Amino acid sequence: MPGPAGGRQEAASAADDAMDGGAQQSGIRDPPGVGSVEQEGDVGEGPPATDLRRSQPLFIHSTSRTVSEEEPRASSLPNIPNPFPELCSPSNSPILSSLPGGQGPPREGACHLVKVFSEDGSCRSLEVSAGTTARQLCEMLVQRTHALHDHSWALVELHQHLALERCLEDHESVVEVQSAWPLGADSRFVFRKNFAKYELFKSSAQSLFPEVMVSSCLEANKSMAHSELIQNFLNSGSCPEVQGFLQLREASRKVWKRFYFSLRRSGLYYSTKGTSKDPRHLQYFADLTESNIYYVTQGKKHYGTPTEFGFCIKPYKVRSGVKGLKLLCSEDEQSRTCWMAAFRLFKYGMQLYRNYQQAQARLSQHPWITPTPLKKTTHRYSLPAACQSSPLSAAIHRTQPWFHGRISREDTQQLIGRQGLVDGVFLVRESQRNPKGFVLSLCHLQKVKHYLILPSEEEGQLYFTMDDGQTRFADLIQLVEFHQINRGILPCKLRHYCTCVAL
Numbered sequence: 001m002p003g004p005a006g007g008r009q010e011a012a013s014a015a016d017d018a019m020d021g022g023a024q025q026s027g028i029r030d031p032p033g034v035g036s037v038e039q040e041g042d043v044g045e046g047p048p049a050t051d052l053r054r055s056q057p058l059f060i061h062s063t064s065r066t067v068s069e070e071e072p073r074a075s076s077l078p079n080i081p082n083p084f085p086e087l088c089s090p091s092n093s094p095i096l097s098s099l100p101g102g103q104g105p106p107r108e109g110a111c112h113l114v115k116v117f118s119e120d121g122s123c124r125s126l127e128v129s130a131g132t133t134a135r136q137l138c139e140m141l142v143q144r145t146h147a148l149h150d151h152s153w154a155l156v157e158l159h160q161h162l163a164l165e166r167c168l169e170d171h172e173s174v175v176e177v178q179s180a181w182p183l184g185a186d187s188r189f190v191f192r193k194n195f196a197k198y199e200l201f202k203s204s205a206q207s208l209f210p211e212v213m214v215s216s217c218l219e220a221n222k223s224m225a226h227s228e229l230i231q232n233f234l235n236s237g238s239c240p241e242v243q244g245f246l247q248l249r250e251a252s253r254k255v256w257k258r259f260y261f262s263l264r265r266s267g268l269y270y271s272t273k274g275t276s277k278d279p280r281h282l283q284y285f286a287d288l289t290e291s292n293i294y295y296v297t298q299g300k301k302h303y304g305t306p307t308e309f310g311f312c313i314k315p316y317k318v319r320s321g322v323k324g325l326k327l328l329c330s331e332d333e334q335s336r337t338c339w340m341a342a343f344r345l346f347k348y349g350m351q352l353y354r355n356y357q358q359a360q361a362r363l364s365q366h367p368w369i370t371p372t373p374l375k376k377t378t379h380r381y382s383l384p385a386a387c388q389s390s391p392l393s394a395a396i397h398r399t400q401p402w403f404h405g406r407i408s409r410e411d412t413q414q415l416i417g418r419q420g421l422v423d424g425v426f427l428v429r430e431s432q433r434n435p436k437g438f439v440l441s442l443c444h445l446q447k448v449k450h451y452l453i454l455p456s457e458e459e460g461q462l463y464f465t466m467d468d469g470q471t472r473f474a475d476l477i478q479l480v481e482f483h484q485i486n487r488g489i490l491p492c493k494l495r496h497y498c499t500c501v502a503l
Helices: 004-021 034-044 049-055 064-075 135-145 174-178 214-219 226-234 331-347 349-365 409-419 476-485
Strands: 109-117 123-129 152-160 164-165 189-192 242-249 258-266 267-269 283-284 291-296 308-317 326-329 427-428 438-444 449-459 461-465
Touching: 064 427, 109 174, 123 135, 123 174, 189 409, 242 331, 258 331, 267 331, 291 326, 291 331, 291 438, 331 349, 409 427, 409 438, 409 449, 438 476
Parallel strands: 109 189
Antiparallel strands: 109 123, 152 164, 152 189, 164 291, 242 258, 242 326, 258 267, 267 283, 291 308, 308 326, 427 438, 438 449, 449 461
C-alpha cells in the first residue's frame, strides 16, 4: 500500500481529473490510490466511498503545482487603482491620524471641536480651525451669549486634577493648547472675566514691582514714567533682574524650603547660600521659554503649601501627573502678582504689549462698550427730597449682573480672586447674618473687604444705607451707580463688577 503522502497526491490528481472530465459513472474503477482510500473506509474508520463522492465535498490539499497555476491568473487581472488611498495610509487618513485628546499636532485647515465651560458649570462646544486664537474664541462666545464686549473676557486653562490654572494670552492657539492635554485628564477651558490681565500696563510700577524685588531698576529710574519702565522690561538688552524669597518644594520629598530666587534672561535661578548672587552659589532652576506658569488654586490641600499664594512652573514635556512640576510659594499676594507679571513679560515680551494695544484699539473702534463718564458731584445725598420709593425698588436689583444672590463669604472671595484682584472689582450679595440686609464686597489693595447694606424706613419711605443713614439710596442700583462716580465711605470707586454668563 502506498504511503500517506502518495495517497494524498493521487487523490488530488483524481479530483483534478474528475473536475476536467465531468461526472464519472459508478461502474468505472478508480485508480489504485483512490481504491486504497475506499479500503480504509470499509474497515469502519469513515463513511463508504460512494457516500464520500456523492454527498460530501472532497477536500483538496494545496500543492506547489496549484500555486504555480494560480499565479498567472492573478497577474492577468487588470490593475485597478485604489479610489481611497487615504484609508490605507495612516499618515494621511483623517480617521486613523486624528486621535482624540489632541494626539499629535493639529492639522491646518481641519475643523476641531473645542468645549468651553462657564463658571456656573454650563458648557458649549464650538468648531474652530487650527489657527483660532484665544481672543477670537472669546469674541465668538461674547456674541453667542450676548455679553458686554470688552477686553476683560478671557479663556482660562484649568487642570482640576492638579489644581492648576492659567489665563491664555490673546495670541495663543486654542487647538494647540488642547492638543497638549493628556488623554482622560480632567482638563478644560473656562470662559470668564479677568480684570488683571493687562493691569501690569496700567498700574504704577511701585505697586506692581515692589522696590525690594527690582531695586536696581527703580533706583536708577525713579523719575521714569511707568510706560517707559515697562518698555525697559520688554527690551531684551536692558531688562532688570527680579529677585526675592520663595518657598520651594523639593522634588524627592514633600518638604518646603525658603530660597532666594533671581529671574534673568537666561532663566530662573536660586541661591544655595543666602542672598548671594555669586555664580558659584546660583543653581539653575527652570527655563521659562519651554514652560507655562500656572496659579495653584488649592495649594494647601493638594501640595501642602505654607501659604495660599502658590504657583507652578510646568514644562512642556510634562503632560500628566505631579512628577516634573516645579512648585513655588510666595509669602503674600503682592509678591506672587509680581512674579507672575515678570514671568509673562520675560516669556512673551513685545507680543504681550501688542496684545494690549490691540485690545485698546478694539475699545476705541467701539466706543459704546465703554462706560459713559458721569459728572462727578460732591453732594453726598444722592436722592432728591421729592423722590418716593416703590415696591419695585426692593427687588429691581435682582436683574443686575453685579448681584449674585445668596452666595457665601468664602465663595465671594474666591470669585473675586479668580476674576482679578484689582482695585474696584466688586459684587453685591445677600447677607447671611442679616436676613434683610445686603453686602457690598469690594477688592482694594489685593484684599477683599465687605460692607453691610441695611434697609431702613422713615416716614413710610424705604431706603438703603451703609453709613447709618447719612447717605440714603432708594434702591441698590442707585447705591452702586453713586459709588461708581463717588468713593463715599469706600476706599476706592466701584470699577468692575463680577459677572458670570451661562453658555
